[in-house]
Amino acid sequence: MPSETRAGTEPARIYITTPLYYVNAEPHLGSAYTILICDTIARFHRQRGVETFFLTGTDEHGDKIAQAAAAANETPKAYADRISAAFRSTWEACGLTYDRFIRTTDADHVRIVRAILQQVYDAGDIYFSSYGGLYCTGCERFYTEKELVDGKCPDHRTAPEWIEEENYFFRMGKYQERLIAALHARPELVRPERYRNEVLAMLREPLEDLCISRPKARLTWGIELPFDDRFVTYVWFDALINYVTAVRELGAERYAQLWPVANHFIAKDILKPHAVFWPTMLMAAGLPLYQHLNVHGYWTVNGDKMSKSLGNVVRPLDMKERYGMDAFRYVLLRESVFGLDADFREEALVTRINADLANNLGNLVSRTLSMQQRYFAGAVQPRSDPRPEDDALRATFEAAGVEVDEQVCALMLARALEAIWRAADHANKYIVETAPFTLAKDAAALPRVGTILHNLLEALRVTAQLAAPFIPESCERIRDLLNLPADALALPGPAWGEAFAPGHVVQAPVSLFPRIETPA
Ligand code: MSP
Numbered sequence: 001m002p003s004e005t006r007a008g009t010e011p012a013r014i015y016i017t018t019p020l021y022y023v024n025a026e027p028h029l030g031s032a033y034t035i036l037i038c039d040t041i042a043r044f045h046r047q048r049g050v051e052t053f054f055l056t057g058t059d060e061h062g063d064k065i066a067q068a069a070a071a072a073n074e075t076p077k078a079y080a081d082r083i084s085a086a087f088r089s090t091w092e093a094c095g096l097t098y099d100r101f102i103r104t105t106d107a108d109h110v111r112i113v114r115a116i117l118q119q120v121y122d123a124g125d126i127y128f129s130s131y132g133g134l135y136c137t138g139c140e141r142f143y144t145e146k147e148l149v150d151g152k153c154p155d156h157r158t159a160p161e162w163i164e165e166e167n168y169f170f171r172m173g174k175y176q177e178r179l180i181a182a183l184h185a186r187p188e189l190v191r192p193e194r195y196r197n198e199v200l201a202m203l204r205e206p207l208e209d210l211c212i213s214r215p216k217a218r219l220t221w222g223i224e225l226p227f228d229d230r231f232v233t234y235v236w237f238d239a240l241i242n243y244v245t246a247v248r249e250l251g252a253e254r255y256a257q258l259w260p261v262a263n264h265f266i267a268k269d270i271l272k273p274h275a276v277f278w279p280t281m282l283m284a285a286g287l288p289l290y291q292h293l294n295v296h297g298y299w300t301v302n303g304d305k306m307s308k309s310l311g312n313v314v315r316p317l318d319m320k321e322r323y324g325m326d327a328f329r330y331v332l333l334r335e336s337v338f339g340l341d342a343d344f345r346e347e348a349l350v351t352r353i354n355a356d357l358a359n360n361l362g363n364l365v366s367r368t369l370s371m372q373q374r375y376f377a378g379a380v381q382p383r384s385d386p387r388p389e390d391d392a393l394r395a396t397f398e399a400a401g402v403e404v405d406e407q408v409c410a411l412m413l414a415r416a417l418e419a420i421w422r423a424a425d426h427a428n429k430y431i432v433e434t435a436p437f438t439l440a441k442d443a444a445a446l447p448r449v450g451t452i453l454h455n456l457l458e459a460l461r462v463t464a465q466l467a468a469p470f471i472p473e474s475c476e477r478i479r480d481l482l483n484l485p486a487d488a489l490a491l492p493g494p495a496w497g498e499a500f501a502p503g504h505v506v507q508a509p510v511s512l513f514p515r516i517e518t519p520a
Contacts, residue, residue, distance in 0.1 A: 013051040015258040016042050017243050019266050020059035020104060023083035024068040027090040029299055029306060029314035029344060030267065033332055037296065037413065038265050039096045040333060043469035044408050046097075048491045053258050055246045056091065057102035058084040062140050062235030063214075066221040076221040080105060094316055094325055095473065102242050104223075112245040113238050114226040116285050117212075121227050125171045125284045128228075131211060132164035140235050142211060155269070168213040168231060175280035176207040182279065188292060190275050191411070192339035195268065195295040199275040210277060212237040240278045244287065262290035267298055294411060297341035314344060326471035327353045327513065330417070333470055338411040350516050357474075357513035361424050361463065367431055368456040369481060369509035371449075375440050378507065380457060380500040381450025389433060390455050394496045396426045397462045404466050413470070420466045427459035457482060457506065458496050465489045474512055481507045 018035045021027070035056055042054040060080040069079035080103070088101055102109060120126050133142035138156035142163075152159050180203050183189055183196060190196040213231040214222060222232030247258045266274050279289050301312045319328040331349045334356070336342035372378055383390075400423040407416035436452045439445040460478055468475040468489045479488050483506050484499070493499070500506075 013257055013261050014042075014045050014053075015247060015262045016052060016054045017246075017262065017264050018056040018098075019264075019270060020057045020102065020239055020242055021087060022059050022064060023080045023087070024064050025308070026083065026086050027316055029301070029316065029319075029332075031087075032094070032316040032328075033299060033336070034265050034267060034296065035091060035096055035098075036094075036329055036332055037338070039098070040329070040413060040469045041263075041265075041408065042097060043472060047465075047469060047489065051257075052099075053247065053250070053254075054098045055100050055102060055243070056096075056098045057100070057242060058087055058104070059235065059239045059242075060084065060104045061222040061232070061238055063137050063219055063221075064140060064235075066219060067137070069221075077105070090317055094320060100246050102246050104239055104242060106245075108249050109242055109245040110223050112248060113223050113233060113241045116241055116244075116281075117233065117237075118226045119286075120170065120281075120284045121168075123284065125174065126168050126212065127171065128166065129169055130164070130166045131169070132162065133211075134160035135163040136160040144208070146205075165215055165218075167211045167215070168225065168228070169209040170212045170237070170281070170284065172210040172277065172280045173207045175283045176203060178283055179203060179207075179276065179279055182289060186289075189279075189289065190271075190293045190295065192295070194339060195271055195275070195293075198271060202272065202276060207276070207280075210234075210237070236273050236277055237281065240273065240281060243278075243290070260288055260291060263292045263294060264290055265294045265296070267296050269298065271295055294338070296338050297336070299336070299342050299344050301344045303343055323349065323353060323516065324473075324513075326474045327357055330357060330471050333413045334417045335414070337414055347518070350518055353513065354515050356421055357471075358515040360421060360428065361467075361474075362511065362513040364424055364427050364431075364456075364463070365460060365478060365481065365512055366509040367428075368453065368460055369506060371436055371440075372453050372457065372506055373508045375436075375446065375449055376453070378505040380502055380504045380506065381447070381454055382502040383451045383454045383497055384447055385451065389430060390451070393426060393430050393455055393459060396423045397459060397496065399423075400466060401462070408469075417467075417470060420463060420470075423459070423466075424463050427456060427463070430459075431456065454497075454500065457500055461488070461499050462496070465491065465493060477510075477512060481510070483507060 016038045018038050021031050038054060042052045045052045065080060066076050069076040072079055084103055134148070135142050136153040136156060136158065138158065139153060143153060143160050180200070183200055187196065190199055212234045213225055214234060216230055216232060219232060222235065223238050225231045225233060243262060243264065244259065247255045250258070264274060274293050282289055300306065301314055304310055304312055306313055316328065331352050334352060335348065400419045403419040404416045407419065434452045436449045440449050461482060461484065464475040464478040475489060483504065
């Protein structure tokens, strides 16, 4: 999804990935946020006829998982099966439209990781050496003294252990200059820019080689190195390769088409593995780099970091049950700016739902359909005698369409939603200005009422079309209420005024987004 993409010139394909979530925690607001962004962007492109491949899955190897399994009294495989299934069933219940759910324990992935390891080893970029270093089990990586804060891991706030052992190393340092050159040659490789700058800052220090093995004496839960069965692969070297596995398995032709348009979506917590380890691994394996690494911020809950111990973990299925999936999607996408941190508060969510969904969009649907029902028994009337206010309404929706394209391609999903809701707001004001409910009292004015309502049905259709990637279920319900065929929300679709033949009957209104009453 190059940012230079504009309406009508979308790439013919896009490959979208979420991180592979660790199976040591169940799905929560944070993991849901990334996959919701990916789902929205995948739907957006699909709707425009772009071939999309959307990947998610689970990261199952390594110390962290082995320890979580031991704590749960299960074998690592049984434990990973259970939590991975929980991710899958949650995402399915959330209606997410990924094409493959990959597990790092899948046989095809294990095979490709081993093939790439062997290739990089044969090329001389993996060597055997002894190394002593400060190791954080939480991060599953060695830290340099400089990276520690008060001698502790900045993420886990625990002191790392000194570990000395023989291991295999990837000559990552060798690729430092090439990576810097790539970041300069392709400024949008890592975006938004603040994260590209962070990566460039990391690369101002000499880039050390990366320890990519763990001796089986310490850890057996991993992919065995193809060239030394006394070791398993470091979990990041294994997991990152999933992005290649999934498309390689589609055959040479689709792989060649999809890999160059790979768009990874992650949060800032895993910037270094994705912006430093991964591109240098790709260079060593002789593979092209991804198209974009898209990095978003972190959610807190009522100002606090979300954690099991604080008991403030927000679960997507609870939100779905309480407010509906679309309302949850809408609020997460509307209340965050891609790249910046955001704070989740249930009161703010309720306010948003009531204002934007129940009042603005919900009212537009119910007022339009109830007037259509009351004055014309649901039958659409011809549009006649256009007035300037009719043209203004059409112009607003056309402009919203252009803006949605631009903003989504620039990852500014909240701005895209703002543009759609500004248009819906205009339609509500158009009802007030043109006052069809007053005109309808005079039989001679009924043709004008028919025209106004026809314009409003168009406004509903285009709103549903533009909002479909964000709140898909509700837009399908609007389409259904309009009695339009299944493909009616695809883009570009008919021109304004051409979607409804006179005599086409639309349904009576239902309440799409009930107002949420909060206890006083
Ligand atoms: N397994 C690695 C990723 C390997 S990718 C080859 C991993 N897993 S994770 O389960 O910890 O997921 C981290 C990701 O979850 C973040 O990058 C982000 O996508 C999402 N989030 C987890 N908590 C989050 C927030 N509080 N806020 C926003 N996103 C968050 O790292």
